[in-house]
Amino acid sequence: MAVALMWEARAAAGRGGELLAWARACALDPAPVRRETFTAPVDRVLVITWWDAEFSAVLPELPDPPGELVHRDVHRWRFEPVPG
Template identity: 55%
Template structure:
């Protein structure tokens, strides 16, 4: 199985596009260089989410911290252990 690490940031008012660009240019490459898979999401409320998948034996890396002026609150992080995978088909 694998481990998933979620990283979620809420942008300061009106800074969602900048936070998303920062995540794409700064955080995503750091994770993509080491993780098995990384996905970048945006959501209503100017939120940005990164989910990265790691081999069970590797400790997930945390992406760099965004500039404080882009954030409305501290970044949230969660780690998950995969229990079951069901493939569509």
């Protein structure tokens, strides 16, 4: 089974680079099977991690960043793959 965890945050004005650096520096233990980091306009940072686990498994997630780095609360979602 596989599950993907999605973490998305919008940086406070002018702090996109700092938020990206913070997210990239966050280690997860254990490490996911795969991890990708994306950026988007308006200083958004997205991190998707893939795990070899059941949908309901307790998995490490990126924490909330320091409050001064974000424009709003972090959004988190959990997904599972859909067969072909």
